Amino acid sequence: xxxxxxxxxxxxxxxxxLVGAGMQRMGARALAAFLFAExxxxxxxxxxxxxxxxxxxxxxxxxxVAQMGLIERIHVAGSRREHFRMRDNxxxxxxxxxxxxxxxxxxxxxxxVDAVGPGRAHDRLEYMRDFYTFLLNEAPxxxxxxxxxxxxxxxx
Amino acid sequence: xxxxxxxxxxxxxxxxxLVGAGMQRMGARALAAFLFAExxxxxxxxxxxxxxxxxxxxxxxxxxVAQMGLIERIHVAGSRREHFRMRDNxxxxxxxxxxxxxxxxxxxxxxxVDAVGPGRAHDRLEYMRDFYTFLLNEAPxxxxxxxxxxxxxxxx
DNA sequence: GCGAACGTTCAGAAATTTCTGAAGACAGGG
DNA sequence: CCCTGTCTTCAGAAATTTCTGAACGTTCGC
Numbered sequence: 001x002x003x004x005x006x007x008x009x010x011x012x013x014x015x016x017x018l019v020g021a022g023m024q025r026m027g028a029r030a031l032a033a034f035l036f037a038e039x040x041x042x043x044x045x046x047x048x049x050x051x052x053x054x055x056x057x058x059x060x061x062x063x064x065v066a067q068m069g070l071i072e073r074i075h076v077a078g079s080r081r082e083h084f085r086m087r088d089n090x091x092x093x094x095x096x097x098x099x100x101x102x103x104x105x106x107x108x109x110x111x112x113v114d115a116v117g118p119g120r121a122h123d124r125l126e127y128m129r130d131f132y133t134f135l136l137n138e139a140p141x142x143x144x145x146x147x148x149x150x151x152x153x154x155x156x
Numbered sequence: 157x158x159x160x161x162x163x164x165x166x167x168x169x170x171x172x173x174l175v176g177a178g179m180q181r182m183g184a185r186a187l188a189a190f191l192f193a194e195x196x197x198x199x200x201x202x203x204x205x206x207x208x209x210x211x212x213x214x215x216x217x218x219x220x221v222a223q224m225g226l227i228e229r230i231h232v233a234g235s236r237r238e239h240f241r242m243r244d245n246x247x248x249x250x251x252x253x254x255x256x257x258x259x260x261x262x263x264x265x266x267x268x269v270d271a272v273g274p275g276r277a278h279d280r281l282e283y284m285r286d287f288y289t290f291l292l293n294e295a296p297x298x299x300x301x302x303x304x305x306x307x308x309x310x311x312x
Numbered sequence: 313g314c315g316a317a318c319g320t321t322c323a324g325a326a327a328t329t330t331c332t333g334a335a336g337a338c339a340g341g342g
Numbered sequence: 343c344c345c346t347g348t349c350t351t352c353a354g355a356a357a358t359t360t361c362t363g364a365a366c367g368t369t370c371g372c
Contacts, residue, residue, distance in 0.1 A: 010271035014264040022178035091287045108173040115166035131247045
């Protein structure tokens with residue numbers, strides 16, 4: 001149940017799955033390490049050891065997941081090392097961020113709508129535009145609904 | 157407004173954006189070609205010409221977008237060529253399919269919940285599991301709501 | 313059945329992404 | 343101030359993905 005090997009396997013498997021979902025490998029592995037850690041914060045050194053990779057790779061991975069808003073830097077007074085902690089709202093953040101990708105797509109589609117004259121292509125582009133616009137509007141409500149439900153009804 | 161060059165640029169730009177969203181390059185270019193085409197159906201040859209790539213590449217791209225359920229094969233009687241058409245529900249399909257990726261992630265997380273004993277990691281994993289479960293439940297409703305709204309209120 | 317037109321597969325080339333290791337930057341203690 | 347431990351950057355190596363071209367099937371008209 002709590003074997004160290006089993007824990008690592010599960011972490012690696014989740015990382016791989018996230019890679020399949022479009023995340024970069026090292027970022028995914030780092031994120032999984034945070035998720036599966038018993039400690040509240042990790043240092044770059046911790047990550048390097050846990051993942052068995054170079055300091056440079058860790059630096060890049062941290063930069064990425066930090067930019068995505070999934071972890072935050074913690075400045076610890078008496079320590080020369082920088083600590084990092086996974087944010088509580090990491091998953092809702094990740095979801096919202098995926099929707100900024102949707103926003104990029106939407107902009108490209110709108111450009112297309114402007115670029116073509118009336119006809120089949122124009123109709124298709126308008127349909128796509130409408131769907132993505134709908135998604136973009138609904139996403140924040142969805143997240144809010146989850147958070148409210150979670151606070152309001154602690155039990156499943 | 158309707159310059160051929162501008163149309164192609166818009167199509168290429170959308171394809172590139174879809175690549176940024178995680179789609180493979182050739183599949184994205186093929187999809188954009190369907191989206192921007194004035195004709196209702198395209199053949200493999202049409203695509204090869206439009207995109208300026210080899211027949212092999214087109215074959216692979218078609219295979220991919222067909223598997224994603226975005227286009228369908230049309231068997232035309234008097235023609236030796238196979239025709240393809242973009243499905244009407246391509247975008248909602250694509251969205252649902254992205255949520256089968258979410259399903260994979262969910263499964264990996266559940267494996268993690270089982271693999272770790274009580275503690276911080278267990279709590280984090282449960283939270284993540286709950287969020288992804290919520291998303292998976294809500295996605296079909298979201299799509300249905302879009303379709304109903306579109307039928308019910310034709311104007312924006 | 314035969315020939316021609318298409319489509320598919322696959323090995324290898326090309327391009328791209330990812331990782332590393334070494335060099336350098338930065339901060340804090342002494 | 344320097345020294346040490348830690349983090350970052352970056353050029354190149356390694357791995358992976360993507361594309362092509364040629365060989366092979368398949369199907370249709372004859």
